[in-house]
Amino acid sequence: xxxxxxxxxxxxxxxxxxxxxxxxxxxxxxxxxxxxxxxxxxxxxxxxxxxxxxxxxxxxxxxxxxxxxxxxxxxxxxxxxxxxxxxxxxxxxxxxxxxxxxxxxxxxxxxxxxxxxxxxxxxxxxxxxxxxxxxxxxxxxxxxxxxxxxxxxxxxxxxxxxxxxxxxxxxxxxxxxxxxxxxxxxxxxxxxxxxxxxxxxxxxxxxxxxxxxxxxxxxxxxxxxxxxxxxxxxxxxxxxxxxxxxxxxxxxxxxxxxxxxxxxxxxxxxxxxxxxxxxxxxxxxxxxxxxxxxxxxxx
Numbered sequence: 027x028x029x030x031x032x033x034x035x036x037x038x039x040x041x042x043x044x045x046x047x048x049x050x051x052x053x054x055x056x057x058x059x060x061x062x063x064x065x066x067x068x069x070x071x072x073x074x075x076x077x078x079x080x081x082x083x084x085x086x087x088x089x090x091x092x093x094x095x096x097x098x099x100x101x102x103x104x105x106x107x108x109x110x111x112x113x114x115x116x117x118x119x120x121x122x123x124x125x126x127x128x129x130x131x132x133x134x135x136x137x138x139x140x141x142x143x144x145x146x147x148x149x150x151x152x153x154x155x156x157x158x159x160x161x162x163x164x165x166x167x168x169x170x171x172x173x174x175x176x177x178x179x180x181x182x183x184x185x186x187x188x189x190x191x192x193x194x195x196x197x198x199x200x201x202x203x204x205x206x207x208x209x210x211x212x213x214x215x216x217x218x219x220x221x222x223x224x225x226x227x228x229x230x231x232x233x234x235x236x237x238x239x240x241x242x243x244x245x246x247x248x249x250x251x252x253x254x255x256x257x258x259x260x261x262x263x264x265x266x267x268x269x270x271x272x273x274x275x276x277x278x279x280x281x282x283x284x285x286x287x288x289x290x291x292x293x294x295x296x297x298x299x300x301x302x303x304x305x306x307x308x309x310x311x312x313x314x315x316x317x318x319x320x321x322x323x324x325x
Contacts, residue, residue, distance in 0.1 A: 027306030028314035032193065035305060036184050043185030051084055052106035052130055057173065058089035059258040060290050061096035066118060070100045073119035077126045085130065091259020093173035095160050098141060101173075104129055110145035113155050172259030177294050180301040183262040189307065195270045196315045200230060203274040215252070229275035239277040241268055243284040243291070257284070257291040261298040265321065269312070272319050279320055286325040295323055 027035075046053065054074055058067050071087070078085055085106075093101065098115035102122055105111040112135055114125055121139070128134040135150060142155030156162060166172075175182035183189070195203050208223025229237065241264065243253045257264055268280050284292055299321055302308040310318045 027312075029193065031306070032189070032313055036189075039181035039184035042181055046086070049086075051086055052104060053111075054085055054087045054126070055090050055101075055103040055105070055111070055173070056087060057092060057099050057101035059092035059099075059255060060288075061092050061255075062099040062101065063290070065096075065099040065116075067100040069119050070102060070117045070122045073122045074102070074126065077123045081127065081131060083126070083130050088176050089178075090174065091172040091177050092255050093161075094164075094169070094255075095158065101141075103144075104135075106130060107133060109135065110143040110149050112143045112149075112152060113141045114139055115141045168256060168263070169259070171263065172255065175260065177259050177261055178297050180262065180298070180305070183260070188262055189266055192266050192269050192273075192307075193313060195273055196313050196317060200274045200276065203270065204230060207274070226271060226274050229277075236279075237275060237277040239268060239272045239275065239280040241280065241282045243282055243288075245285075253284075254288050254291050257288075258294055261291075261294045262302075264295075265298055265302065268321060269307075269319055273317050278318055280322070282321065282323045284323065284325060292323065292325065299323070 056062070056067055056071055056074065058071070071089070074087055077083070078087075092099075095101075095115075100117045101113055101115055102117045102125070103111050103113040104125070106129065112129075114121070114136075125136050125139060128136050135152070137150050137152050140152045142153045142158060143149045144155055146154075156164075171183065171186060175186065180188075198206070204223055204226045207226060208221070210223075212222040213219040214222060214225070243257060243264070245253050264282075268282075272278070272280055282295060284295070286292070299308065302321075306312070308320055312319065
């Protein structure tokens with residue numbers, strides 16, 4: 027895929043995203059990461075679908091990743107009637123049915139059961155979701171898409187500027203990419219906080235005709251689930267980062283090491299990689315450049 031084909035794909039994705047966000051058809055978002063599923067999201071999904079069918083309600087159900095407050099899972103959000111998206115927590119089959127019936131049949135958003143809404147302004151006495159104590163201090167960058175997109179839909183990622191970083195990087199020299207990363211002050215998330223620009227420079231300057239990039243998605247901190255949460259909620263963000271890093275250091279092959287007990291993360295990674303291969307974001311001559319790269323998963 028060359029840049030013109032990529033731009034057309036992005037434009038189509040943005041149009042589809044705009045249509046989804048502006049649709050008259052209600053959208054029901056269901057937290058379906060591992061934390062949501064462990065708390066009963068699958069049963070809530072069955073109840074949502076049954077309620078819609080029983081009442082002949084037209085709505086789109088979209089499974090999304092974790093937003094962070096796992097103690098509130100399963101989370102169910104509803105965007106309808108031109109109102110802000112409203113979030114409801116600790117759902118079960120009965121509460122999901124009740125809220126859908128009250129809101130989508132009688133236009134009552136059940137404010138007493140709402141956790142928050144996603145508008146910058148005020149709405150119906152419901153607080154803003156990101157004013158919750160756990161979330162209010164956060165500036166969400168890496169996790170910015172988690173909970174807002176379908177992680178198994180490449181178009182959603184593209185519509186929110188996905189792979190634009192790769193496109194920009196391929197228009198620069200690898201040395202310029204490394205310099206920009208260095209100036210940005212990006213650091214590793216481990217205890218040492220090692221400067222990413224230095225790491226990439228060491229790798230690029232290392233001797234050798236063939237270089238490999240390793241994404242370590244294994245987590246040594248018990249119960250941390252940082253990597254798992256990102257991969258489950260926004261796998262293409264990880265894969266795009268791999269592509270940019272590989273271009274910068276001169277690698278032609280990448281491996282994701284992830285533990286086998288993260289089955290949902292592995293499933294979503296595999297789907298994302300298949301999508302990339304289908305549209306030409308992996309393989310030979312990416313976006314019309316001389317850069318070629320492939321990715322494999324190792325459990």
